[in-house]
Amino acid sequence: MISDLLPGAGAGTRPARGVPDATVARLPLYHEALGRLFDGHVEVVSSTALAEAAGVSPSQLRKDLSCLGTYGTRGVGYDVTRLQRQIATHIGAASEWPVVIVGVGHLGTALANYAGFAARGFRVVALVDPSPALVGTTVTGLVVTDLTELEAVVRNAGAVIAVVATPADAAQAVTDRLVYQGVTSILNFASTALVVPEGVNVRKVDLGQELAILAFHEQRKIEEIAHP
Amino acid sequence: MISDLLPGAGAGTRPARGVPDATVARLPLYHEALGRLFDGHVEVVSSTALAEAAGVSPSQLRKDLSCLGTYGTRGVGYDVTRLQRQIATHIGAASEWPVVIVGVGHLGTALANYAGFAARGFRVVALVDPSPALVGTTVTGLVVTDLTELEAVVRNAGAVIAVVATPADAAQAVTDRLVYQGVTSILNFASTALVVPEGVNVRKVDLGQELAILAFHEQRKIEEIAHP
DNA sequence: ATGTGTGAAGAGCTTCACAGCA
DNA sequence: TGCTGTGAAGCTCTTCACACAT
Incomplete structure (x- = not known):
């Protein structure tokens, strides 16, 4: 959320530089x-x-x-x-971005099936999960690859964008391995703040948090009625 | 995203009022x-x-x-x-918030299964979908209810928070019906800007958009290398 | 000494108002 | 006349620095 700072380096001659x-x-x-x-x-x-x-x-x-x-x-x-x-x-929607999804739980599966990705120029090229029950099975026409082969998968796909949809306690380890293989943009669904080196962008989507924010507003509405 | 304005009504004597x-x-x-x-x-x-x-x-x-x-x-x-x-x-995590999920596609199912909700004091009390293939089936111990019964479901549950996980073209209609039944907080996964009356909070989560933002940054990195 | 609480400075984003071009 | 492009004002959020309690 805070993630990317990008100083903005004083407007250059060309546009596109320093876009808020x-x-x-x-x-x-x-x-x-x-x-x-x-x-x-x-x-x-x-x-x-x-x-x-x-x-x-x-x-x-x-x-x-x-x-x-x-x-x-x-x-x-x-x-x-x-x-x-x-x-x-x-x-960047003009080109096609290969995307690797790590974690093929309910959420990972939903993401693999998500039509909005393809519509915006993203192609899910690999699904990775450690579970023996999942490895080898097919989800949306893609065979689930074992987590141990993560490095090879990322390299072969030439992916620089990855989705982390693992449990919170596995997220950081997976991230480290992704970053080491050259991934520089991560969409994080795990409810943990990922630590990444400079130059790597992380966007966090925490579904529970989104609901919590709504609940806060509801709470406030209730209090406002109680104490006008 | 912009959604909630909430002027902040000059700090009262009690705290909790005017929280940014x-x-x-x-x-x-x-x-x-x-x-x-x-x-x-x-x-x-x-x-x-x-x-x-x-x-x-x-x-x-x-x-x-x-x-x-x-x-x-x-x-x-x-x-x-x-x-x-x-x-x-x-x-508001102290109390338990009943939540209704509309749209039981891959995403809706993932959300119904999402452990993070329960952990934060939310209880998914109903799943609603128009598809005859889904209605009557059980997902995470909940029977999927037909969309025609949306009003009754919301009323019975006393839900003020709902999740819209329908296709974009159905989202607005569903929202209108939810709002009419007293729902005042909506988590929107459809890639449309929902129109709601004053007093209703909407938070939009657009997964494709999140990726698109990452892609933008990637694009910028590439351009920076090309034109140093 | 140590670490909270907070006013003030700073940065970023949004809105406004209007100049400028078709 | 109509609508874009943009400097400037206004607002919100963040960071800083330091007084203050323990």
Whole structure:
């Protein structure tokens, strides 16, 4: 969550350098919203329309897009096709990213089956798990590989992005091995703060935590009713 | 993600009012870290130690805890048991929250099985899905209920927290029905921005988006090597 | 001495308002 | 006239430094 600091190194001549982290987090949103609008045969879209589709404010959208050095046409709007390609390039969705998933429990299986990955240019190339009951079985057309072969799998796939969906106590060890093999981006579903060297990005998704945050707000609502 | 604004209504006399949103997001982290330390029979913990376990800076931890009106002992540290109870109360983990999951695909199933929920005081009380193939089957000891009975299920359970794990095009309709039945907190896994009335909190977890953000950073690393 | 609690400084993100271009 | 692009204001969160309790 905090994970990536990325100082931002004073704006260079080229765009794309020094894009705020918050903006990066929204780019996929815009990319997807554009996909929806494109199906409707829209060729030009205003910041207002696209912002609504993405669920953000128009000014925020404009500021975000301006960071990419994107040129809309003043008085008209943005060319959907061109903008979509722009974002796709920056986002890295233009190329195909091989992804390795470690941990094939319920969550790992769900992720392997998740259609949203393929739609965004990710290809799950390997599933890794230590359980003898799972190794060798097929999940979504992929044979589950034993954890001992993790290094070989990552190397062969040339993967730099990995998903850690193991129990919390195994997560750090797996991460260390992934990083050692050249993985520099990790999506962490284990409820532990992973320690990684500089230059490696970790994004943590803690489902229990998300619910806990909601519960906190509920708790507050209750208290507010009790003591107005 | 942006979802909750919650103005923060000028600090009241009691604590717990006007807790920054960012702090709320970290409380579950601390709660869990405390759980780990408590197993090790630690009775007092310093901000430095707890901060490291939670993966944040010591000053941030202190500031966060001070928001709760928590009193550690100067020169000593925080009493683990007391602090854990404090956070649990604020977080709402003290009570048990019934949760309804709508959409029993791979993801919904994974969530139903997710141990982290129970550990944090959530109890999945119902699984709802429209598919005739699923309705009536048992998942994790729960019988899947038909989508047409959504209203009854929510009412009977008295649930105010729900998880939407449906395809994107069904998400809004389901949400409307949930909100109408009194649900005020929604964890959204569908890749759509849900529209909800004031007072309803939505947290969005978009797995594809998380990966996309990582890919962006990877893309940037590549470009940095190409143009130093 | 040691480590919490906290005001103040600093950084980052969002919103606003309007200049500038089609 | 209409909508983008952007400097500046405003706000929230984070970090720093140090007073203060034990």
